[in-house]
Amino acid sequence: MTGADPVVRAEGLVVRRSGHTILDDLTFTIAGGRVTGLLGPSGCGKTTLMRTLVGVQEITAGQLALLGVPAGHPRLRARVGYSTQDPAVYPDLTLNENLRYFGTVLGLRRDRLTAAINKTVGDLDLAGLGNRLVGTFSGGQLARVGLAVALLGAPDVLVLDEPTVGLDPVLRHDLWGMFHRLAEAGTTLLVSSHVMDEAARCDFLLFMREGRFLAEATPEQILQRTGAADLEAAFLRLAGGPREEAKR
Amino acid sequence: MTAEAAISWTLTSATARRVLAQLRHDPRTVAMMLAVPSVLMILLRYTLDNPLALDRFAPVYIGVFPFVIMFIVAAITTQRERARGTLERLMAMPLGKLDLLAGYAIAFGLVACVQVTVVLVISLTWLGVSLPGSAVPMAVVAIFDAILGMALGLFASAFARSEFQAVQFMPAFVLPQALLCGLVVARDQMTPVLRWLSDVLPLSYAVDAMQRISTSASWTAAIGADVAVILAFTAAALVGGALTLRRRTR
Numbered sequence: 001m002t003g004a005d006p007v008v009r010a011e012g013l014v015v016r017r018s019g020h021t022i023l024d025d026l027t028f029t030i031a032g033g034r035v036t037g038l039l040g041p042s043g044c045g046k047t048t049l050m051r052t053l054v055g056v057q058e059i060t061a062g063q064l065a066l067l068g069v070p071a072g073h074p075r076l077r078a079r080v081g082y083s084t085q086d087p088a089v090y091p092d093l094t095l096n097e098n099l100r101y102f103g104t105v106l107g108l109r110r111d112r113l114t115a116a117i118n119k120t121v122g123d124l125d126l127a128g129l130g131n132r133l134v135g136t137f138s139g140g141q142l143a144r145v146g147l148a149v150a151l152l153g154a155p156d157v158l159v160l161d162e163p164t165v166g167l168d169p170v171l172r173h174d175l176w177g178m179f180h181r182l183a184e185a186g187t188t189l190l191v192s193s194h195v196m197d198e199a200a201r202c203d204f205l206l207f208m209r210e211g212r213f214l215a216e217a218t219p220e221q222i223l224q225r226t227g228a229a230d231l232e233a234a235f236l237r238l239a240g241g242p243r244e245e246a247k248r
Numbered sequence: 249m250t251a252e253a254a255i256s257w258t259l260t261s262a263t264a265r266r267v268l269a270q271l272r273h274d275p276r277t278v279a280m281m282l283a284v285p286s287v288l289m290i291l292l293r294y295t296l297d298n299p300l301a302l303d304r305f306a307p308v309y310i311g312v313f314p315f316v317i318m319f320i321v322a323a324i325t326t327q328r329e330r331a332r333g334t335l336e337r338l339m340a341m342p343l344g345k346l347d348l349l350a351g352y353a354i355a356f357g358l359v360a361c362v363q364v365t366v367v368l369v370i371s372l373t374w375l376g377v378s379l380p381g382s383a384v385p386m387a388v389v390a391i392f393d394a395i396l397g398m399a400l401g402l403f404a405s406a407f408a409r410s411e412f413q414a415v416q417f418m419p420a421f422v423l424p425q426a427l428l429c430g431l432v433v434a435r436d437q438m439t440p441v442l443r444w445l446s447d448v449l450p451l452s453y454a455v456d457a458m459q460r461i462s463t464s465a466s467w468t469a470a471i472g473a474d475v476a477v478i479l480a481f482t483a484a485a486l487v488g489g490a491l492t493l494r495r496r497t498r
Contacts, residue, residue: 054340058496077342088333092270104262
């Protein structure tokens with residue numbers, strides 16, 4: 001990555017589902033090698049945008065490209081990692097069986113597969129759980145299994161939908177540390193959250209509301225521009241005042 | 249599109265092993281898949297309580313019971329894959345649709361082999377069903393019937409939005425076929441419309457093949473023709489399943 005070429009490029013991106021406009025004419029870029037936060041209230045279109053990026057949501061109008069290739073192109077399937085809000089793993093398989101299967105699908109074989117599993121399991125603090133059925137895991141452990149599958153293939157782009165929900169603060173801190181280490185190594189991360197205290201941990205922010213972006217800037221720029229004390233206040237100001245937000 | 253048409257043996261066998269591993273962790277389901285056809289045969293034996301009638305009906309049911317059970321199991325399993333989000337995850341990964349469906353077909357096909365072997369052994373020994381020839385053709389056709397049921401179940405699940413709907417596809421897809429396949433009334437005694445319907449339903453050929461095997465000492469061309477139709481329906485259902493499996497939601 002030269003840094004000059006954005007990894008994600010959207011132009012006039014529109015997604016409509018059963019008559020509702022979910023993504024409303026979005027034009028944006030996401031730069032490589034940093035952590036971009038997608039922040040906004042639930043129902044604002046974060047998940048739909050992420051599903052569109054990984055190619056499982058049809059685009060109504062406009063264009064969306066990742067790594068210079070249209071979203072959903074077969075060539076992207078091994079290069080883009082995706083974790084959903086629900087863990088989307090097999091509860092009736094053990095952790096190892098889940099990771100072996102998804103790893104094989106991602107093209108990892110034998111030694112490389114074993115090495116990738118060991119590394120991911122260590123990174124996500126899941127060591128020692130390999131032979132347990134995932135269905136018996138706690139909510140926080142389950143969320144990390146979903147994340148593990150996304151990380152397994154060491155993808156160039158990571159799309160993580162609310163990856164830290166329900167995790168204890170220590171683990172959350174560790175995960176954000178890992179996201180930044182991955183970004184330094186060249187991975188492009190898009191991380192969604194509805195918790196504003198996570199916004200400050202991102203290199204760049206997309207503030208989203210009702211299918212549109214309120215702001216696309218670094219946390220510092222947003223604070224400066226709005227004159228707000230913190231990012232939550234900045235979001236409220238950008239969204240048109242605290243009173244309207246309080247009613248929702 | 250060429251990527252969609254290709255099938256990878258590694259990914260297909262990984263999927264088959266994954267489905268079998270899921271079953272291994274669910275021994276109660278496996279026990280039911282293996283035992284239910286046999287229990288039904290035992291019931292049939294004692295309700296008919298007539299060796300001649302049993303020789304006539306038992307082969308037909310040996311073809312039908314595994315068909316029905318495989319239909320339900322396959323329909324529910326794929327529906328669960330949709331509901332849990334694992335299908336969406338796989339569709340965002342480099343897995344071909346045919347890899348997924350063929351993996352399912354192989355895993356459930358192996359289960360069908362065990363299922364049919366158990367019901368055949370019990371029928372031919374304990375229950376005293378007698379065949380004019382070898383049991384091998386019957387085993388082969390019964391396994392094909394079970395795989396046909398599985399393929400139709402996979403296809404049907406594409407139209408189910410919930411597990412509740414998927415369960416209801418059993419009576420909706422399977423019971424009309426059971427009524428029209430010659431099990432209740434011989435097909436040549438049906439009115440033309442029903443006869444025509446019966447001709448286009450796959451279970452009719454499954455039952456026809458089993459009836460022919462139970463009255464013929466050797467493999468005949470007519471049995472071969474029935475088997476060809478069964479395999480064609482199976483292939484069509486798997487391809488239909490791949491076509492209805494969408495990578496992208498609208």
